[in-house]
Each structure stands twice: as structure tokens, then as C-alpha cells.
Amino acid sequence: MATPAQITQPKPGKRTDIRRENESLIRRAAEKVFAEAGFGGATMQLIADLAGLPKANLHYYFATKEDLYRRVVQDIFEIWLNAAACFDNAKGPVDGIGAYIDAKMEISRRHPDGSKVWASEVMHGAPVIQDYLETTLRDWTDGRIAIIQTWIDAGQMAHVNPRHLLYMLWATTQHYADFGHQIDTLNGGTQLSDKQWREAKDTVKAIILQGIGARQEGAQGKTT
Amino acid sequence: MATPAQITQPKPGKRTDIRRENESLIRRAAEKVFAEAGFGGATMQLIADLAGLPKANLHYYFATKEDLYRRVVQDIFEIWLNAAACFDNAKGPVDGIGAYIDAKMEISRRHPDGSKVWASEVMHGAPVIQDYLETTLRDWTDGRIAIIQTWIDAGQMAHVNPRHLLYMLWATTQHYADFGHQIDTLNGGTQLSDKQWREAKDTVKAIILQGIGARQEGAQGKTT
DNA sequence: TCATTTCCTGACCGTATGGTCAAACAACAG
């Protein structure tokens, strides 16, 4: 928001560049440390070490530990909001919810740390992002519920409670990030392969789409 | 295991009584504090205050913070394992999985703190209960997968990946504990009512049972 | 070149935390 349009291909001043680079570096390190240790267990020293910077340098870019933490939480929240676009442009539940599951599963795979930080924050009563829950998230949720209700009214899916369906989608997709360690352990101690991820995604989609009675509609040639 | 048979109606010695009472008091306080603040954020002082005991007294019963924490995690794990009994004695997926969802949802409602502590522990890489994941949990999971596979082979439900079905069950039910604060916030800042809990449970059961193609079988007079 | 702004960092500080300990206290056995 505060940065100009040109993101890559930069030379908009070395100063700006350094700042952007270091802030990003610190945020990525922080995301990992917060995910692994929680807010209370994370230390600025650990984050600094992982980022390869002296601790005092962190405080130059982020005044307090909480400031840094807030940024990390906001990052994942924004990613999730963007993923919901697939949801909106859909013609019906199969497209919309299917694409949403795909997107959320992909995020769980690519940004497991961010997901964990969010989970941790919410579990501890959302002391830092309570306002987000009460404004942005609530609005977003209400909007999506309205869309699902439309589909139900149009007979495109079964009459299920849209809110709890949403919770199921969140729970199921984020589980693969938040409980990734447990899943890996039950997988013999190794991360899920491409094939296993595909199977997870397909199983989730199959059960939920079947579960809400959403089939056919649109083109039926799509055998994935 | 170490205590004699008589649990209530006690006077098996005041000493034993005091110890049992205080350990339980401390464990309950610890569960809440660990859930709210995470392992790193929790302090022995906070737990002591909540339990109404001086801090030094905690260390008399539990040598270290980690010992106390381990006990709390073990407690919820045991509760979950017991809940799986419904799963075993079932004739088919409707009974088995339906009852399992009921049980897990009930636990999410009654023991949200324990669930949160478990989630936190796993999210942070299970530093304390890794052995449980690799032994007890893995065995339990394999057993349940075998049962589900039986049902699939018998044509009692659709051909879905049993492992990912299990993950869906865990994710969905525990979500109502772990993300309870988010759910409450989206519910206007109030906890779910009895009716809302019932609706949540019914929605989850309906979608999943429908999703795995498990209907009829047994008596069909059960209109819930 | 020089002045100014931004960036970097080692050393430091106050505080809070997990854990210890010795001394007091209560329950029991004989």
C-alpha cells in the first residue's frame, strides 16, 4: 500500500531497496520462528539469527516484537482473502467451492508457517487481530454465506448450513498446514509427495462436494 | 494406575487425598493457561495464581514446567482415545463415524483447552509428545483405517481414502475447539448455544456421511 | 567536498522467569 507500483525490476533508490529487502527478510524469518515457537516462545534473537542480522537491526525496522508479529499475521490473512476470489466468480458450488478448496490446500502447502501463526493467534484469543475478526473476516464470511445461500435456493446444492460448511472448509484445508507435522509423522516421517497432496485434495473435494449434493452443472467433460 | 480402586467416597488417608486434589487442581489451571498463552507464553506464576497456590508449591508436585505440560497433553490424548471406542463397536460407517463425530464434537465443547494445548504442541513440532505420535497414535490410526477399509470393501460406503477421511474428521471436529474464539466472534461475540452446537454437529455429520455415500443400513427408522 | 539522512550494531539495562532451598508446618505411627 505504501510502496510504489514497481515491485521487481527495481532501482528506485538503493535506500528503499535495502529497506524493502530487509523487512521482507525479517518477516520471513519471523514467520518461521513464530510458527515453530509461538509468540511467547519466539525470541527476537532467534529471528535475528535466522535472518542473519544483529538483533538491534530488527528493532530498527520493527519497533517491537508485537509489531513484527502483527505484520506476519496480516500477511497470511491477505493471502487467504486473495484466494477467495476463485470463490466469487464461480457459477455454482462445484466451481466455487472446488476452486476454493484447491486454493486453500495450495496455500496450506506453500505457506504452512503463516497458517500456523494465524491458528496460534486465534487459539490464544486473537489478542492482536481481534479487530480483523470483527470487521474484515466477518464481512467476508457474511458475503460468502450469502453466495452459498443463493446456490442452495437455486437448487444447485443440498440445504446445508452455509456457515458450518465454511468452517468445514477452513478446518479441513488448514489442517494440512497446522497439523502438518502430525500428518508427516503418520506418513512415516516424510512430507507428503505431490501424488499424496493430490490425493488429499481430491478426497477432500470429493467428500465435500458429494456431501453437499453438488454435482453436474456446467461442462461435464472435466475429468481431473 | 498408581491409585487404588476407590476414587470418590474417600478417606484412604488424608495425605493421598491432598496430593490427588492438588495435582488435579494444578493440572486444570495449567490446561487453561497453556491453552491461552502457549507453552512459551505460560508462566508458572500465572498457573499458580489461577490454582490459588504459591508458585513453589507447583514445583513440589511437578518438578518442571515441562513435566506439568506433558501431563496436560497426555490427559487430552487419553480422552480422545477413549472417545474412539464408539468407533470400534460400530456395525458400519453411519453408526461408527456418526458416533465418532458426536463424541469428538462433545469433547471439543467440554474440553476446548485440552484440544488447544494439543494443537499447539503439534503445531510446534511435537517436541514433547513425538513418541506418542509415532507409537500410540500411529497404531490407532492404522487400526481405524483398516476398519474403514472393511466398510468400503463391504460396499457400505464410497471408495474414499480412509486416511484423509480421518484427517477430515479430526480437523472438522477439533476446529470447534481450537478456533472457538473465531467462531464465537463470528457468532456476534457469544458462545454457541445448545441449538447452534446441535446444528453444527448435524451439519458436519450430514455432509460427511453423505459425502462418503453412507446411508441406510441398520434400522432406517432413525429420523434425527 | 561537505552536510544530511538512513542504516547498522556492540554494549548495555531493567525486568520477569524457571527453578531452588531452608525452614516451618501438618499428618501420622508408635
Next chain:
DNA sequence: CTGTTGTTTGACCATACGGTCAGGAAATGA
């Protein structure tokens, strides 16, 4: 009553943490 064992607790300690700061190093602009 007397010794013994289990329980309670205030005071204490070493450590580690978040955060500060002064002063130096680059970058930028004139």
C-alpha cells in the same frame, strides 16, 4: 509425647529476554 514423613511457602538466584542507545558506516544530494 516423639520421631518421621509429607506438605507449604517466602525469599532468593542465575539467566534470558525485550528493548535502548550512542556512535559509527554508508548512501544521497548539493
